[in-house]
Amino acid sequence: MRRLSHITHVGRSIDLGRGSNVFAILAPLGGALVVYGLDTNDLRRAVSTGLATFAAWAIARELDPDRPRSAVLAAIAAPVAALVVGTPAPAPLFVVMVTLRILVRSTGLPPKTTDLAVLVVAAVAVGDTPWGWAAGILLAFAMVRDAALPGDPPPNIGLWGAALAVGVTARVALGDSLGAWEMPETSSLGVLAAGLAGAVVVVRPIPVLALADWTKRSLEPSRLGEGARFGILAGTLSAVASGGPGIVAIAPLFLTYAAVAVVRTLTGARA
DSSP states (O other): OHHHHHHOSSOOOOOTTSHHHHHHHHHHHHHHHHHHHHTTTOHHHHHHHHHHHHHHHHHHHHHOTTOHHHHHHHHHHHHHHHHHTOOOOHHHHHHHHHHHHHHHTTTSSOOOHHHHHHHHHHHHHTOSSHHHHHHHHHHHHHHHHHTTSSSOOOTTHHHHHHHHHHHHHHHHHHTTOOOOOBOOOHHHHHHHHHHHHHHHHHTSOOOOOOBOTTTOOBOOHHHHHHHHHHHHHHHHHHHHHHBHHHHHHTHHHHHHHHHHHHHHHHTTOOO
């Protein structure tokens, strides 16, 4: 793990000695196989679902680091979302995951300059859709916001955030890919409602026992809450920008918030 920290400060290794981490490897495979088997052998949809399942698990670990069950429930919900509302878009989900990781600072270290450069390029590359733009623009604002949160920010993170905001907006504008707003179907509205209701619980600050990966210091509750707010904002902006397609693309994110809220409520987590 220490060797990884020499390369990146936003990457996290997976300790396969923990059952929840083994589940993180098996759940995407299972989700992909279920969707492939039940959905007329659609390989593209199956692969997208598998990737989205892992992203949902990782997002839940950022949102609720003290409760692995939240990530398990989120990973189970992702394939359900694919079957109920449609094919998810994994790329913006991973952008949201990185956004949370920067704000929560679950590794304990600020992003390296090389991390920021790679993230800007990657987010602009996948920002050719309304949901990609929504995830990218929230990552840009998160970079700026990170400088005001506890802990030392990386050098010039605000400039990197500004560059990303300009780049991702130019990408979607020049590609003329915003498209027309489409009325969501009932199932999509249900997923959106579940996510927003869950966010009401998830954004509330609660004590955090988890330690940062590399510094072994306690995570900041204020950072955890800020990450939760930015995550649901990315999903909401996606829905506002394009309606039904934006909800479908990022549906696992909404159900992840619902999953975390359910687990927190059942385990009696208190502010």
